[in-house]
Amino acid sequence: xxxxxxxxxxxxxxxxxxxxxxxxxxxxxxxxxxxxxxxxxxxxxxxxxxxxxxxxxxxxxxxxxxxxxxxxxxxxxxxxxxxxxxxxxxxxxxxxxxxxxxxxxxxxxxxxxxxxxxxxxxxxxxxxxxxxxxxxxxxxxxxxxxxxxxxxxxxxxxxxxxxxxxxxxxxxxxxxxxxxxxxxxxxxxxxxxxxxxxxxxxxxxxxxxxxxxxxxxxxxxxxxxxxxxxxxxxxxxxxxxxxxxxxxxxxxxxxxxxxxxxxxxxxxxxxxxxxxxxxxxxxxxxxxxxxxxxxxxxxxxxxxxxxxxxxxxxxxxxxxxxxxxxxxxxxxxxxxxxxxxxxxxxxxxxxxxxxxxxxxxxxx
Numbered sequence: 001x002x003x004x005x006x007x008x009x010x011x012x013x014x015x016x017x018x019x020x021x022x023x024x025x026x027x028x029x030x031x032x033x034x035x036x037x038x039x040x041x042x043x044x045x046x047x048x049x050x051x052x053x054x055x056x057x058x059x060x061x062x063x064x065x066x067x068x069x070x071x072x073x074x075x076x077x078x079x080x081x082x083x084x085x086x087x088x089x090x091x092x093x094x095x096x097x098x099x100x101x102x103x104x105x106x107x108x109x110x111x112x113x114x115x116x117x118x119x120x121x122x123x124x125x126x127x128x129x130x131x132x133x134x135x136x137x138x139x140x141x142x143x144x145x146x147x148x149x150x151x152x153x154x155x156x157x158x159x160x161x162x163x164x165x166x167x168x169x170x171x172x173x174x175x176x177x178x179x180x181x182x183x184x185x186x187x188x189x190x191x192x193x194x195x196x197x198x199x200x201x202x203x204x205x206x207x208x209x210x211x212x213x214x215x216x217x218x219x220x221x222x223x224x225x226x227x228x229x230x231x232x233x234x235x236x237x238x239x240x241x242x243x244x245x246x247x248x249x250x251x252x253x254x255x256x257x258x259x260x261x262x263x264x265x266x267x268x269x270x271x272x273x274x275x276x277x278x279x280x281x282x283x284x285x286x287x288x289x290x291x292x293x294x295x296x297x298x299x300x301x302x303x304x305x306x307x308x309x310x311x312x313x314x315x316x317x318x319x320x321x322x323x324x325x326x327x328x329x330x331x332x333x334x335x336x337x338x339x340x341x342x343x344x345x346x347x348x349x350x351x352x353x354x355x356x357x358x359x360x361x362x363x364x
Contacts, residue, residue: 009224011217019217025109026213030205032104034198039100041191043093054089058082108206149201156197160190250297253328256290257301258308262347265312270319271298273305274332276344284331287340292323311347318343 011019019025061081164186171182219227257263260273273291280288293301305312318339326332332340 007218007220007223009219009221011214011219012224012227014227015217015219020109020112023112024213025112026206026210027105027108028202028206028209030198030202031108032101034202035104035107036097036100037198038195039096040093041195043096047089047092050092051089054085058085061085145205152201153194153197156193157190160193249328253291254300254304256329257304258310260290260305260310261287262343263302263305263310263312264315264319264322264343265298265302266316266319267314269294269298270316270323271301271312272319272322272326273301273310274322274340274343280331286331286334286337287344288331289322289326289328292326292328294323311350313343313346315339315343 062078167182171179174182256275257273259275259277261276263271263273265271271291271293272289274287275290276287280286291301302312318336321336322332325336
């Protein structure tokens with residue numbers, strides 16, 4: 001029992017889909033953060049001149065108004081104008097970061113809208129649950145990981161800076177413009193190294209989160225069996241349904257026996273009822289098997305045939321072939337027509353000897 005309860009099986013597609021409906025997906029904040037960092041740095045370089053122009057515009061606008069007497073209306077207009085200008089400057093950055101956050105999440109787990117996540121839950125505002133989350137082992141591990149990442153980044157930054165230490169005496173003898181160029185080049189190198197470190201950390205964090213996510217959704221063998229039963233239905237219920245279907249089909253088949261033209265037998269193990277009524281000739285042009293069975297079912301078919309004065313003729317090879325090759329309510333194949341036609345002629349002969357009318361309504 002303990003082995004069955006151990007979650008050793010990979011999560012099924014149904015369980016993963018159910019987890020997604022609840023907003024439970026594998027995602028790494030590090031990946032989204034790294035993408036936001038890349039976009040942020042790119043936008044800083046792209047928008048730098050735009051920001052300088054915007055700041056200059058704001059500066060001249062303020063200085064122009066400060067040199068004159070200002071009414072309350074002028075002050076409000078200035079404040080409103082400054083808000084608009086500042087919004088114009090920062091809006092592209094915020095828009096870029098929002099788009100980066102969306103792509104960072106969609107890239108990890110695809111597009112997902114889960115109303116269950118935004119639905120209000122008392123457990124989310126329960127202070128007891130909140131304290132449990134704060135002091136949980138998961139939060140402690142996450143805190144240790146953040147500390148490790150900060151220390152690693154700081155250590156890599158210090159190591160790169162130490163590599164530049166030998167150039168400081170030479171840099172000190174340069175003019176201010178060359179010093180700024182040197183500083184810019186070294187800053188770009190430091191940023192590039194740190195970006196590589198952050199990329200590695202983000203990739204590692206995503207793999208860890210993916211592993212933890214898969215592990216959290218693992219199923220026990222009992223859960224797999226229960227889910228299979230829910231999807232496919234209980235074997236006992238399916239068996240009962242099949243039995244009922246067979247019973248209905250059997251009852252319908254037995255009701256068709258009185259309409260048969262002849263029953264061919266093995267003589268004891270097989271019985272096949274054949275009909276060649278006008279509708280069969282019009283539709284198929286050949287006789288149709290309306291019932292078949294073996295052993296006790298064959299005995300019932302023959303009994304019903306005799307009760308309805310239907311000829312029962314022994315022909316073991318033909319009986320076995322009809323049973324094996326032709327399904328109920330289906331016409332016989334063309335290669336069997338000659339043997340069945342001979343059988344029907346025998347029926348006509350026997351019934352004529354008994355003084356019965358030719359039920360087929362056609363001449364030999």
